[in-house]
Structure formats: C-alpha cells, structure tokens
Amino acid sequence: MKCVNPKGFLYSAVKAAIRKPDRYDLAIIYSAAEANIAGTFTTNKIKAAPVQLDIRQTRHGRGQVIVVNSGNANACTGRRGMDDAVEITKQVAGYLHIDPSLVSICSTGVIGIPLPMQRIRKKIPQLVSHLGKSEVEDVARAMMTTDTFPKISGRKVKIGNKTGSITGICKGAGMICPSMATMLCFIMTDIEVERETLRISLREAVQQSFNRIVVDGDMSTNDTVLIMANGMLGNKKITDKGKSYRAFRDSLFGITEDLAKMIVRDGEGASKFIEIIVKGARTEREAQKAAYAVAKSYLVKTALHGNDANWGRIMAALGYSGSMIREEKTDIYFGTIKVVHAGTATGTDNKAAHYLKRKDISITIDLKIGKASSYVYTCDLTEEYVKINAAYRT
C-alpha cells in the first residue's frame, strides 16, 4: 500500500455508532485551500440523498471538504434524508468557517433507514477538531462495509521541476455491496488542475476503471467518485494536452485502475480475479457489451469457480449479448490455451481446467469480425457470496 501524502489535506475519523458501536464510521477529508472538485455519480434513477446533494454541490467545480459515513446509505429516506444530508454539510461548514457549498457528503450502508442524527450531531465538533490527527488510511477504514481491507493507492508525479502527489481511497466489496451501498472513491491531489480538465480526466479515468468492473451486476444508489485538486504544489496550472497533463492523467488512471482491481479482489465471497478481454469486435461498444455479458453470466461465474473450462457458457453469453458475433469465427483462450477455434472445441478442456485453478485468470475472446477491443474485470460466483448476501441484514 503506497501512502503518498498530497500537500494540504487533513483527515479525521471518529466513532459515531451509526450502525454498530465502537468502530470508525464517520470521517472528513479537508483541504487547507479551496480546491477544484469534480465528481461522477451513479446512473441509477434511485439516487441516495447525499448523491443528489453532491451533484448540486460539485456543479460549480469548487470544494474543500468531503464528509463520509458508513453503516447507513441515507437512501430511500425521502425528504428527511435530504434534510439530514444538508444539515450535516452545514454543521461541518459552520465549525470550519467555510461556505456550506464547499462541503460534499457520501454515505454507504443499509438503505431505507434514516441516519441516526442525534449521534451524528454530537460527534461533529470532535470530527472537526480531530482534523490532522487521522491518516488517510483511517478514512479508508471508516468507510468500509463488507470490505475486508482498506483500499488505497498513491502516485508521485513529476510536473515540470516539481513533484506532485495523488492519493485515492475507495470502498466497495460488490459492484454493489448488499443492502449496503456500493462504491465510494475519493482522490486527493496537490497538483493544480484546471476545472474542466479535472472533470474530463476523472470521467475518462472512471470509464477505464470503475466502469470496467463487475462483481454482481447490481448498480447502487450511492456510487460516487470525487476528486479534489487543491493546487498547493504551486505548479503551472494543468490545462489540456502537454507533458504535465499526460503525466497527471497517467497517474490518475493508474490509481483508479489499482483501486478498481482491489474492489474486484475483495468482491463478496470471490476466490478468483478474472480479466475478460474481447478482441476483433465491430466496435468498442460491442466489444464491451460482449465482455459484460460474459462477466455477468451466473453460469460462467459459477463454472470458473468450479475450475470448469466450460466455454459453451461463454458462447451462449456472447450469443445473447446483443453484439455481432459469428459462431464459426469465434476463438476463445483461457490464458494462452486456445479452447475454441472457429466456434468449435479444440479438445484442450483438461489443460484449461488446470489453468483455471489459478487465482488470477485471463480469458480472451477473439470475435474475428472487426478491430475493436475492450476488457472487463470480474470475480467468480461462490457459495460464500450467497451466504453473505442471504444473511446480511438479519
């Protein structure tokens, strides 16, 4: 776990007993200077109150504080849910003497139960006064739900003659965790990045990382990725193009890819990390659709769990993916072992089954129709997943 500390960011995590006593479940990330902020949010039509609020808060592109809690998603909580989210941001802003429009808030946990506001209100003064006494890892821990480890990734970046830092933390142990909600990711950097450039870089980074992972195919009400760039490095502001831009962008992509992979590895009940590559598609969109269909198939995921080189299930998933596919052209590889040539078996199932015993699996599908390609990361489907999700709330 590389811990890189971008200048000017302070952290605080406290125990507010939001769902369970005696665990860190409420935290803030504070930038000493007002920062440029950008966000991407769930496309689920049911959006938790904090998501609705953050979409408004980040629209003007300026921010200074992110509040996060676990244990309660503040989703499907109606009018009261929005009132609660607004109140928390106002309280925090008040104690910090900043404008409430600079505060974003993210929640993750059970859906449909109002936040325990009494306990939260009481903790806010301590939360703020504690700033600087926690590490970024403490925040990563405070936002864990069914995650089994905190997820952090950082990079140093050469920007001109200066060295900037980017650090990202995230949580999410299912594409959506149980009734617990999903994927949250916060990225902090001291590099000065122009607002629109920040927005575009984040969108692209998310597209290449969090939008490429499938655990169970469910999409949460709370997914949020936020990036704050406070410019305290004092670099020449990064706008578009150029060497500095590429250096920043590459590091950002690296961090979001690291974090996305960690989420898959920590997928509920997962025992394998699976990369699905589709090549030779007509368009990138079709390559992606095909990869998704395979990654989402219950049958493919259970077969891989059982080390069964059952490529017929992959063919069936490709067939209903909606992408163009010609059975008689399709090749499939497990690792470097070609299991399907031109739509039919090569007789290597036993060799492939041996390969599947690994923890990291790569499956390549060559549709041999066009030149576009894409990929998706996923995990296997295990009895443990069912156990976790059948038992979760009860």
Place this chain on the structure above:
Amino acid sequence: MKCVNPKGFLYSAVKAAIRKPDRYDLAIIYSAAEANIAGTFTTNKIKAAPVQLDIRQTRHGRGQVIVVNSGNANACTGRRGMDDAVEITKQVAGYLHIDPSLVSICSTGVIGIPLPMQRIRKKIPQLVSHLGKSEVEDVARAMMTTDTFPKISGRKVKIGNKTGSITGICKGAGMICPSMATMLCFIMTDIEVERETLRISLREAVQQSFNRIVVDGDMSTNDTVLIMANGMLGNKKITDKGKSYRAFRDSLFGITEDLAKMIVRDGEGASKFIEIIVKGARTEREAQKAAYAVAKSYLVKTALHGNDANWGRIMAALGYSGSMIREEKTDIYFGTIKVVHAGTATGTDNKAAHYLKRKDISITIDLKIGKASSYVYTCDLTEEYVKINAAYRT
C-alpha cells in the same frame, strides 16, 4: 399430473447412452396424420444445429415427427453438428416412410461435443419400432437434464359438440440449465387449427408463460417450443376469433403457464417460487423491464433466500431497470404487507420477514406513474445453485 391423450399421437423412448449409460435419452413423438406445426425458438445468436434446422423445417407449417435427445445439445459443433442433425431426421423419416421435411429435432445437454452418432444410428430402428409402447411421460423423462421431475400438463377442450385434447411436456431447470441447454417444450393436440392461427396462438402463449420466467437470466442456444395439431378430432377447423378459438387458446395458455411455473419450481437449487408484479407503469414494456430487473438481481434473489425483507435492493434494481420510476411515488408489498409507502419504509420489515418464510412469495411493486402492469415468475438464489453449476461438468 393430468395425462390427457390427444388422438393419433404415439410415443417412443429408448436408452442410447448419449452421455450416460442406462437412462432414457432419445425419444420421438409421432403423429399418425400429418399435422400443422408451429415453433418458437431462442433469440440467442448462437443457435444449436437442431434449432437452425427446425427453423427451416417448420417454416412451411407442416410436420409429423419430433425427435428429442438429452445428454448433448449439439451446439457449437460446427458443420458436423448440422450434418448429424440432418442425418438423424433423414434416418427417422426413412424408417417411417415419410418426407424428411416433416421431422423436427431437438437436443439438450452439454455444448461443444459432437453427438455420439454411432450409438444413435444403431438405436434409430428400435426407436421407430417401439412407437406406441411408451407414454408421453416417458418422453418427458427422456429429455430431462438437471430437472428433478418430468413436466406434463394437459387439458380437455370443448370444441363444438366434440371434446379435444391438448398435452404439453417440457424440460428445463434453469432459464438455461448448466452447460446443459435449456428449455424444450412440445405440445400435441388433436384439434384442427389453421396454420397461421396456430402460429399466433403459440407465440402469444409463449409470451405469457416461458417469456415470463427467470431463473438465472442466461439464455440458451437450444430453447425451442413446438406445437403439432393433427386435426384427428375432426372438428370444424379453428381459424380466428369465435368461441372454439377462445376455448383452444385459453387451454393452450393454461398449459404453457403450468409448464412455465413447473420450470421455476424446479429451478436449480431453488427453495422458493416468487411472483413479481409491477403495476402503475407508464407502459407494459416498462412494467416488464422493471419486473425483470428485480427478478434478475443477485441481491434481491439472495435476500429472499435469506427471508430478508430487504426492499432497498428492490428499489435499487428498479432504479437501474431503465424504466421510468419516481422514488417518492413507489409502493412495495410483500404479499399484502406494505413495506414501502411513497418510497420510504413503513416499518413492517419484521412482519414481512415472517411472510418471506413461505415457499410461495408474491411481491407487488406499484410505480404509481401510469396504468400498465406486468409480471414475472422467478426463484431465489441459493448456495445449492452455485454448487450445482460449479460442479456440473466436472
């Protein structure tokens, strides 16, 4: 199990050791008179050889024989697969002295392995000579894969002053079974039905039944429904509209609904039968999309398995279904217990959890936007499902 015997249909089932020795795995359904035939087939782009062949065979609307085997799907078997399917239909036609264009063939079982033609060829004479010595239930058994019981439904129908019969059999213990392929259904009737009317009735019946069930959301390469109407009742031919048409249609709908429900009850590892009703949608299509999203959600299915009234997962699934939904309008009922009113909790989760202990569950979602409704039948997702599908081929 109602066994109704339409006139003029003879059955035969034999043991051909297609995948395992000593089980019935090859069968034919023979109509003494040429019949009108109609079919509906998988929309998967990867279609097994027999499906491709049957689409051609049934186009002219006349048929007399259905051959079916389990143990091998004859899918992803390339050119050879088609040659094999054609050869079997020709052999059977030869022994029966009928035109090969009157023979359809359906296969279910593992994908990607050629049919054991030597063993099948040897059995065809016995298969034909045995006609009339088997019951329809024997055919239903011969086509079972992971099914735990044979699926049969029949109805007597008043047509004018005569009483006709319709019998349907099917198999399929997942929307798709493991690498075993899917759902096959054959319907026999002695009622004379005009070709186009037969086609339309079947399409509508499938739409209301087999297209309403979700076990795991995977769609097979082999799904086929065939109906043969041989007219041996001697009724006035049913064309469109009228009392006889309605009587025939209602019985056909009843049979396909019976069979579809049996498939869900026999879903791999399923412990509960779940009906999901969506009301108040803008259009029927949107109602259906919403019901499907809920029925396919891993999280909803595991929660129901765990008797957890976790309606937040239902809200999340509705939110990403692509259908119009207004959080603040949505009501959700488990049985008659209202668990969500206008998008928020009613505090009845414990009462609802008690209801969920039943084997038959009904969930009603009222979107309160429009007047359209739809429904889907599904089952829960259990550890047993993962076990069956991880272990299947190995």
